[in-house]
Amino acid sequence: MVKAVPLFLAPMAGVTDLAYRLLAKECGADITVTEFTAASGLSRLASHSWMKVESDPREKPFIPQIFGGNIDEMVATVEMLQERADIIDINFGCPAPKVCRNDAGAALLREPDRVVDIVRQCIAAADVPITVKMRLGTGGGPNTALEICQRLEAEGVARICVHGRTLRQRYSGEADWTQIREIVESVDIPVIANGDVIDAASAEACLQATKAGGLMIGRGAIGRPTIFYEIKRDLGWTKQAPPWGEDNTAVARLWCWNRYLELSSELYEDDMCKNLKRHAVSFTKGLPGASKMRVSLHGISDQKELGSRVAEYLENLVESS
Numbered sequence: 142m143v144k145a146v147p148l149f150l151a152p153m154a155g156v157t158d159l160a161y162r163l164l165a166k167e168c169g170a171d172i173t174v175t176e177f178t179a180a181s182g183l184s185r186l187a188s189h190s191w192m193k194v195e196s197d198p199r200e201k202p203f204i205p206q207i208f209g210g211n212i213d214e215m216v217a218t219v220e221m222l223q224e225r226a227d228i229i230d231i232n233f234g235c236p237a238p239k240v241c242r243n244d245a246g247a248a249l250l251r252e253p254d255r256v257v258d259i260v261r262q263c264i265a266a267a268d269v270p271i272t273v274k275m276r277l278g279t280g281g282g283p284n285t286a287l288e289i290c291q292r293l294e295a296e297g298v299a300r301i302c303v304h305g306r307t308l309r310q311r312y313s314g315e316a317d318w319t320q321i322r323e324i325v326e327s328v329d330i331p332v333i334a335n336g337d338v339i340d341a342a343s344a345e346a347c348l349q350a351t352k353a354g355g356l357m358i359g360r361g362a363i364g365r366p367t368i369f370y371e372i373k374r375d376l377g378w379t380k381q382a383p384p385w386g387e388d389n390t391a392v393a394r395l396w397c398w399n400r401y402l403e404l405s406s407e408l409y410e411d412d413m414c415k416n417l418k419r420h421a422v423s424f425t426k427g428l429p430g431a432s433k434m435r436v437s438l439h440g441i442s443d444q445k446e447l448g449s450r451v452a453e454y455l456e457n458l459v460e461s462s
């Protein structure tokens with residue numbers, strides 16, 4: 142059995158809204174991070190950007206993730222955010238062309254000096270720890286990941302999360318856990334391994350391969366926040382009963398969906414839960430009769446109605462299970 146390490150819910154734009162992050166915590170995630178938010182928007186006080194970095198006292202630590210290639214905007218953002226944040230995470234991992242074209246996200250990995258400069262100035266402006274999330278370089282030209290991690294450690298970065306793919310790979314192929322291990326062995330700060338952890342078996346394999354100080358889970362947690370409990374249960378890290386009581390998949394899904402609705406109605410004003418439809422699809426993915434049920438959601442614009450339609454479907458599933 143592998144030693145217990147913190148489990149992180151990966152930042153995922155359009156998925157990890159505040160209600161979902163709180164739900165993931167209730168399901169066993171130790172640390173959550175907001176989706177990436179542009180320093181250009183935050184530093185200009187754009188309200189849609191600030192909405193992405195909302196938190197709640199139950200989200201401890203609160204870690205907003207920011208990105209940008211403009212140092213003044215990054216520093217201004219750090220100065221504004223740090224009053225509310227416990228840690229600020231900087232994204233050098235996003236492969237989206239829209240982000241990379243603007244010299245931000247993973248595109249910056251081709252310029253280690255710039256990455257280091259951005260981080261140095263953010264650290265100088267910050268009273269809270271700065272962490273970084275990155276990929277294994279751009280995949281074109283020399284691999285800069287190891288060098289960048291060592292230099293970031295020297296600058297005072299508190300923790301680095303490495304997604305074991307290059308920018309060029311985007312989400313294709315397999316995450317390279319061997320390269321993550323090389324990074325783990327070449328720095329003293331905690332390195333969090335990310336990429337392709339989808340259950341307890343892959344969590345154990347990833348920890349054995351990387352020796353990382355934590356695991357971050359992205360796609361495996363979409364629609365399935367129970368993954369955090371399941372990993373801890375199956376690896377013998379917890380003896381606690383799950384919050385949904387009975388250890389039954391249908392019961393767990395129904396509990397999670399109802400809890401997501403409850404948290405959303407607590408946190409957002411009517412119709413402000415922009416990800417509800419997406420979660421409705423992912424929470425029911427692969428379940429019997431789910432595609433038919435999802436078609437029936439198309440015409441529904443009222444969020445309460447959408448929420449109850451999915452809850453009803455899951456209740457029927459529990460009854461028949």
Ligand SMILES: Cc1cc2nc3c(=O)[nH]c(=O)nc-3n(C[C@H](O)[C@H](O)[C@H](O)COP(=O)(O)O)c2cc1C
Pocket residue numbers: 151152153154155156175176177206232234235274304335336337338357358359360361
């Ligand atoms: C829909 C989606 C949105 C994402 N948004 C972000 C983001 O905002 N910030 C970030 O650092 N990574 C983002 N990622 C990357 C994930 O955090 C993670 O690094 C990647 O999915 C690999 O982990 P996995 O194999 O566990 O999914 C996103 C991934 C997905 C699938």
